[in-house]
Amino acid sequence: MKKNLLFAASLLAVSGFMAACGTSDTAEEPTETTDTSEETADTAPEDTVEEALEEEVAEDVPAEEAVEEETEDSGSGTDATEDSPEEASGDVSEAVETEGTLTQSDEQAYELYVLPGYELTSEEPNKDSLYVAEDDSVFMRIETFTTEQLDFASAEETMKQTLNAVNPDAEAVEGQPLENSAVTNSSVYEVDSTEGTVTGITFEKEDLIVRLTIFDNEELNATEDFKRMGQTIERTE
Template sequence: MKKIYTLLSILVLTVLLTACGTSTTTEEQDNSNETVSGTTEQTTSPEETENIETDTAQSTTSPEKALEGATTESDSQNYSITVVEGYELTGEEPNKDLLFNKNNDLQSMRIETFSADEITIEEIQENLVSTLQASNESATVTDLKEENLVPTNDSIDNTSAHQIETPEGKVTGFAFEREGMIVKLTVFDTTDSPSLETFVQMAETIKAK
């Protein structure tokens, strides 16, 4: 009988140990699955990957090139401007300069500058509209909104841009402030091979001496 009891005890212990081992293995597998699941959830989403690629592309973008030309100072006004090849700056009358296309003198930009201490940008803007209207009394002065045709950079403020049609072509006017100086520009352009964008690029370089 003792042998039978001994055998039964051994069998019971064996079953218990086997059950414990199975439970432990199952728990370890569950923990392992949770770890794998957690790792999977930390994988970068497609949106994040796209943002990273975009940021990388932006960081490697080359800076905008400076306008190639000769820095020229006005003889009668307190400013300088970069003049590209094929154009020339000359004095038109006191406190007025003319930047013109040497290959087509019908294309030009009149440049007038003022101290912000002596006149307001609003006064110059009103005067600008009057100047344009005088070019063609029968036409209407309109706002110009094309970004590539309006002078802009970090130091240019309060820009206004207007345009009017004339028999010879479009006349465009700009007024803006830059570092204490108010600039008024009147651009005379032709319908054939217009040069307004080139004048705007040069206008963006106008700054006080």
């Protein structure tokens, strides 16, 4: 009986010791959990910052792509702008033909396009006058010849003499030749007068010699329009 009691007491002691050990192990585990939480707490802000940076980068990418697209579009606009001079460098007659009215001379064998605001009339034999409708003192005298009647050099010399007669005290200044693919020879001279600038133009176009004498003033400044219309002259016979 005593042996049995001792044996039971021993079992109780062992059970108590094991329980104490289990309690100690269990108590130590939360400490490890707490450490893990601290590590998680320490690393969480870093992960959050990295994620925020990644989101910012992701948001910036479309903006950069948009800038690239705008740059490409701007490039396209630049190309278009660069193409404009090529279109502008074409024959001036193309624009005049679109805006003007094809008009036949009553006295000479030619026709030309007349812009709005201008009128064509016969001045005297072999000479027409294309003038500004609101002021006929601003006009262009038109003379035409076949290459059999007159050569370019002779027509040019006569033009110089005409300008010298306009202002004997001034020498005519040579300007830029006409830029027109249909014109084979051309010369341009200018001289100042009391009324304004007088411009003399001589050019050869196929088998036609043309002399244009432009009387302009600073108020209307129609010389460029006269030049454009004059270059549309075509022989009709």
